[in-house]
Amino acid sequence: LYRHGGAEGGYHRIPLLRKESRELVLSPGEYRLTCGPEEKTAVANLVLMPGETVSYNLTRSEDKQLKWIEVKNE
Secondary structure: OEEEOOOOOEEEOOOOOOOOOOOOOEOOEEEEEEEOOHHHOEEEEEEEOOOOOOEEEEEEOOOOOEEEEEEOOO
16 A cells, blocks of 8 residues: 555555556655565665655566666656
Protein backbone atom coordinates (compact mmCIF):
# COMPACT_ATOMS: atom_id res chain seq x y z
CA LEU A 1 0.00 0.00 0.00
CA TYR A 2 1.05 3.61 -0.44
CA ARG A 3 -0.34 6.89 0.83
CA HIS A 4 -1.76 8.79 -2.12
CA GLY A 5 -1.35 12.58 -2.01
CA GLY A 6 -3.54 15.36 -3.35
CA ALA A 7 -7.14 16.37 -2.65
CA GLU A 8 -8.34 12.75 -2.81
CA GLY A 9 -5.55 11.36 -0.60
CA GLY A 10 -5.75 8.03 1.14
CA TYR A 11 -4.23 4.56 0.96
CA HIS A 12 -4.10 2.67 -2.34
CA ARG A 13 -2.87 -0.77 -3.27
CA ILE A 14 0.10 -0.78 -5.65
CA PRO A 15 -0.85 -2.75 -8.76
CA LEU A 16 1.15 -5.78 -9.82
CA LEU A 17 4.37 -4.97 -11.62
CA ARG A 18 4.06 -4.60 -15.35
CA LYS A 19 6.44 -3.47 -18.05
CA GLU A 20 4.69 -0.11 -18.53
CA SER A 21 5.43 2.79 -16.20
CA ARG A 22 3.29 3.45 -13.14
CA GLU A 23 2.88 6.93 -11.67
CA LEU A 24 2.33 7.35 -7.94
CA VAL A 25 1.28 10.74 -6.58
CA LEU A 26 2.81 10.99 -3.10
CA SER A 27 2.92 13.62 -0.40
CA PRO A 28 6.32 15.13 0.46
CA GLY A 29 8.25 12.98 2.91
CA GLU A 30 10.57 10.01 3.30
CA TYR A 31 9.89 6.77 1.43
CA ARG A 32 11.42 3.32 1.13
CA LEU A 33 10.79 1.46 -2.13
CA THR A 34 11.03 -2.31 -1.84
CA CYS A 35 10.39 -5.14 -4.24
CA GLY A 36 11.18 -8.82 -4.30
CA PRO A 37 11.46 -11.72 -1.86
CA GLU A 38 12.99 -10.95 1.54
CA GLU A 39 16.42 -12.41 0.79
CA LYS A 40 16.69 -10.60 -2.58
CA THR A 41 14.77 -7.39 -1.93
CA ALA A 42 15.62 -4.32 -4.01
CA VAL A 43 15.59 -1.25 -1.73
CA ALA A 44 15.72 2.49 -2.47
CA ASN A 45 15.32 5.21 0.15
CA LEU A 46 14.19 8.61 -1.05
CA VAL A 47 13.07 11.98 0.28
CA LEU A 48 10.43 13.87 -1.71
CA MET A 49 10.33 17.64 -1.42
CA PRO A 50 7.17 19.66 -2.24
CA GLY A 51 6.60 19.72 -6.02
CA GLU A 52 9.46 17.31 -6.72
CA THR A 53 9.19 14.51 -9.27
CA VAL A 54 11.42 11.44 -9.20
CA SER A 55 11.50 8.38 -11.44
CA TYR A 56 12.89 4.89 -10.78
CA ASN A 57 13.21 1.80 -12.93
CA LEU A 58 13.27 -1.68 -11.44
CA THR A 59 15.84 -3.84 -13.24
CA ARG A 60 17.74 -7.09 -12.82
CA SER A 61 21.52 -7.11 -12.70
CA GLU A 62 23.62 -9.66 -14.57
CA ASP A 63 23.58 -11.85 -11.46
CA LYS A 64 19.73 -11.71 -11.44
CA GLN A 65 19.45 -9.38 -8.42
CA LEU A 66 16.63 -6.82 -8.46
CA LYS A 67 17.72 -3.20 -8.12
CA TRP A 68 16.18 0.27 -8.35
CA ILE A 69 17.83 2.75 -10.72
CA GLU A 70 16.96 6.43 -10.47
CA VAL A 71 16.09 7.97 -13.83
CA LYS A 72 17.42 11.51 -14.05
CA ASN A 73 14.64 13.91 -15.10
CA GLU A 74 15.82 16.52 -17.56
